[in-house]
Amino acid sequence: MRRLLARRLLQGLAVVWLVGTLTFTLLHLAPGDAFSYHDRHIPADVIERWRHIYCLDRPLVAQYGCYLRSMASGNLGYSISQQRPVLDILIDYVPRTIELMFFSLLLSFVAGIGLGVLEARHRGGFPDWGSRAIALFFYSMPDFWLALMLVLLFAYWVPILPISGMEDVINGPSFSGWQRLVDHARHLVLPVISLVLLTCAAIARFQRAAMLDVMRMEFVVTARAKGVSENVISRHHVLRNALLPIITVAGLTLPSLLGGAVLVELVFSWPGMGYITAAAIGNRDYALVMASVLVSSVLVVLGNVAADLLYALADPRVRAA
Amino acid sequence: MTEPLLSVQDLRTYFRTSAGVARAVDGVSFEIAPNESVGVVGESGCGKSVTSLSLLRLIQRPGSIEPGSKIAFEGTDLLALDDEAMRKIRGNRIAMIFQEPMTALNPVFTVGAQLAEVPRVHSSIGKRDAWARAVEMLGTVGIPDPAERAKSYPHQLSGGMRQRVMIGMALMLSPSLLIADEPTTALDVTIQAQILELLADLRARTAMSVLLITHDLGVVAESTSRVIVMYAGEIVEQADVRELFAKPHHPYTEGLMAAMPRAGTKRERLTVIPGAVPSPYDWPAGCRFHARCPYAWERCEREHPPLYQIGAGHVSRCHLAVEPERRNTPHVPLAAQIGARA
Ligand SMILES: Nc1ncnc2c1ncn2[C@@H]1O[C@H](COP(=O)(O)OP(=O)(O)O)[C@@H](O)[C@H]1O
Numbered sequence: 001m002r003r004l005l006a007r008r009l010l011q012g013l014a015v016v017w018l019v020g021t022l023t024f025t026l027l028h029l030a031p032g033d034a035f036s037y038h039d040r041h042i043p044a045d046v047i048e049r050w051r052h053i054y055c056l057d058r059p060l061v062a063q064y065g066c067y068l069r070s071m072a073s074g075n076l077g078y079s080i081s082q083q084r085p086v087l088d089i090l091i092d093y094v095p096r097t098i099e100l101m102f103f104s105l106l107l108s109f110v111a112g113i114g115l116g117v118l119e120a121r122h123r124g125g126f127p128d129w130g131s132r133a134i135a136l137f138f139y140s141m142p143d144f145w146l147a148l149m150l151v152l153l154f155a156y157w158v159p160i161l162p163i164s165g166m167e168d169v170i171n172g173p174s175f176s177g178w179q180r181l182v183d184h185a186r187h188l189v190l191p192v193i194s195l196v197l198l199t200c201a202a203i204a205r206f207q208r209a210a211m212l213d214v215m216r217m218e219f220v221v222t223a224r225a226k227g228v229s230e231n232v233i234s235r236h237h238v239l240r241n242a243l244l245p246i247i248t249v250a251g252l253t254l255p256s257l258l259g260g261a262v263l264v265e266l267v268f269s270w271p272g273m274g275y276i277t278a279a280a281i282g283n284r285d286y287a288l289v290m291a292s293v294l295v296s297s298v299l300v301v302l303g304n305v306a307a308d309l310l311y312a313l314a315d316p317r318v319r320a321a
Numbered sequence: 322m323t324e325p326l327l328s329v330q331d332l333r334t335y336f337r338t339s340a341g342v343a344r345a346v347d348g349v350s351f352e353i354a355p356n357e358s359v360g361v362v363g364e365s366g367c368g369k370s371v372t373s374l375s376l377l378r379l380i381q382r383p384g385s386i387e388p389g390s391k392i393a394f395e396g397t398d399l400l401a402l403d404d405e406a407m408r409k410i411r412g413n414r415i416a417m418i419f420q421e422p423m424t425a426l427n428p429v430f431t432v433g434a435q436l437a438e439v440p441r442v443h444s445s446i447g448k449r450d451a452w453a454r455a456v457e458m459l460g461t462v463g464i465p466d467p468a469e470r471a472k473s474y475p476h477q478l479s480g481g482m483r484q485r486v487m488i489g490m491a492l493m494l495s496p497s498l499l500i501a502d503e504p505t506t507a508l509d510v511t512i513q514a515q516i517l518e519l520l521a522d523l524r525a526r527t528a529m530s531v532l533l534i535t536h537d538l539g540v541v542a543e544s545t546s547r548v549i550v551m552y553a554g555e556i557v558e559q560a561d562v563r564e565l566f567a568k569p570h571h572p573y574t575e576g577l578m579a580a581m582p583r584a585g586t587k588r589e590r591l592t593v594i595p596g597a598v599p600s601p602y603d604w605p606a607g608c609r610f611h612a613r614c615p616y617a618w619e620r621c622e623r624e625h626p627p628l629y630q631i632g633a634g635h636v637s638r639c640h641l642a643v644e645p646e647r648r649n650t651p652h653v654p655l656a657a658q659i660g661a662r663a
Pocket residue numbers: 336338343345363364365366367368369370371372382383384600601
């Protein structure tokens with residue numbers, strides 16, 4: 001178990017390094033840098049000095065060296081566009097993305113697993129094809145479009161939910177602690193719903209397939225022969241086995257959920273990583289883009305390691321090994 | 322004669338698939354008396370498993386038990402019960418064990434939990450009491466250190482131990498009928514003998530009946546009192562075990578006996594019945610065994626033989642019963658001729 005963990009973490013480190021290096025190369029190969037679109041009134045020699053300070057006047061390999069050196073000393077760099085240390089920005093924004101992802105992942109698994117079980121239990125019947133048709137509808141919808149439709153719906157037709165930001169900008173400051181929490185939760189609803197609608201179809205599909213796979217297994221016949229009812233068989237005997245592959249899917253869903261989160265954060269002005277990363281890319285703010293890419297890949301790697309561990313805990317055959 | 326525990330009449334279980342109708346079990350009738358041990362033998366694909374699953378109404382789509390079939394158990398017409406009433410019989414009055422205990426046990430639950438589940442689904446017994454009974458039962462079926470072993474997962478036990486667990490699970494509520502579908506096929510010979518001994522021992526102690534399904538006549542010889550031979554979805558011969566071994570009537574039974582590995586005869590090449598079991602989608606006309614039979618004559622291809630009475634409690638589905646002189650002129654079966662040409 002501990003060996004497995006160590007190996008996974010080591011692999012993860014390699015992945016993060018690879019992603020970081022690749023992103024670094026691509027970013028720096030693209031024409032222009034943070035000072036390409038500067039104010040015309042700043043003298044050229046000042047710009048050159050800035051370039052020198054930020055290591056931007058050196059060849060690519062040397063820049064990479066600069067970057068590694070600064071990373072090794074624990075310095076994530078300085079955001080040129082926001083005029084703040086990158087670390088401070090991350091501390092502000094990363095928790096908000098994690099919050100969004102956490103609730104989305106949780107809900108989309110609860111909904112996806114529930115739907116998958118329902119579909120498998122009524123295979124070929126109305127709950128099966130009905131729920132699959134609706135899921136497919138949302139799944140095939142472009143993510144930004146879905147988010148925009150939700151905005152339209154809740155901003156215009158049934159204006160009951162806030163569609164932007166994470167707190168009420170007008171009344172917010174006067175709220176008590178409890179009111180603030182409720183207000184925050186209300187702001188979470190639409191971004192979370194968008195992400196859940198986008199991901200739970202795939203999870204339901206996996207869950208349905210896993211359930212049907214397990215239902216064919218012999219121990220299901222044994223359970224029937226013992227007099228266990230069909231409901232208990234699917235909820236207990238089959239589901240426990242069919243959850244195992246879904247744990248792995250959870251890890252694999254993270255990247256697409258992160259990708260979706262970027263768009264959803266933009267549409268709903270949710271001040272998270274995606275929101276600032278989009279701006280940072282436009283500004284050629286290398287340090288900030290690199291940091292957010294690294295944070296994302298660390299999140300994905302940790303998510304997968306967590307999934308592996310959960311799997312090992314849930315499956316007695318792996319636990320023993 | 323005592324009232325039979327189980328009486329099956331004209332059981333037909335068909336699978337209606339896109340490829341056609343597979344008549345896997347095609348008119349099977351037999352009875353089992355209380356505390357009797359009956360064997361069912363036949364090659365793979367003869368319909369033994371489908372028969373045993375039908376008794377518990379465990380046939381899933383696209384299979385179904387055809388109207389006109391009758392299964393009476395302890396005086397109840399099982400095919401007339403609603404699903405809930407049938408569920409209450411499974412694992413309780415009739416229990417079943419399977420060939421491969423590794424796949425027949427749920428890999429993610431402890432064996433103790435799987436045993437304890439049986440009384441829990443059939444009564445309002447508490448978790449703790451059910452667990453205690455599970456541990457006790459594991460001891461009864463010969464598992465050492467049952468209190469510890471109950472906490473094991475199936476993959477942590479040996480094949481023989483797993484089959485003991487299956488047997489224990491089946492006996493939790495002292496059923497009056499145990500159906501054992503090839504319970505020793507997946508085990509090696511010494512373990513096989515131990516499991517058969519355990520089954521015989523438990524049957525003697527609990528007065529239950531056992532329907533022992535196997536493709537191995539040797540298993541039947543040791544542990545049953547009456548034998549049903551199945552071929553191509555039908556019963557082709559039925560007799561008392563001693564009578565059957567002394568005076569087999571059906572050429573298929575003879576073939577199975579010739580194929581038995583005998584103790585004492587070393588490394589002798591086993592005679593196998595030429596050809597294979599035909600497809601249930603298209604049983605041959607006449608006698609279903611005729612292509613593989615060394616005595617087959619014109620009548621066999623034309624006329625489907627009924628179950629002829631051969632002796633007391635001995636029936637055989639073979640026209641040799643009425644034309645016994647045909648036995649004197651064996652020939653190479655059709656299936657062997659085709660095989661030789663191919
Ligand atoms: N689910 C199914 N669908 C179609 N045919 C089936 C199904 N289950 C069993 N059969 C057919 O029924 C026949 C008898 O099978 P089975 O009872 O398992 O044989 P045995 O146990 O004697 O080896 C086989 O030819 C098999 O193909």
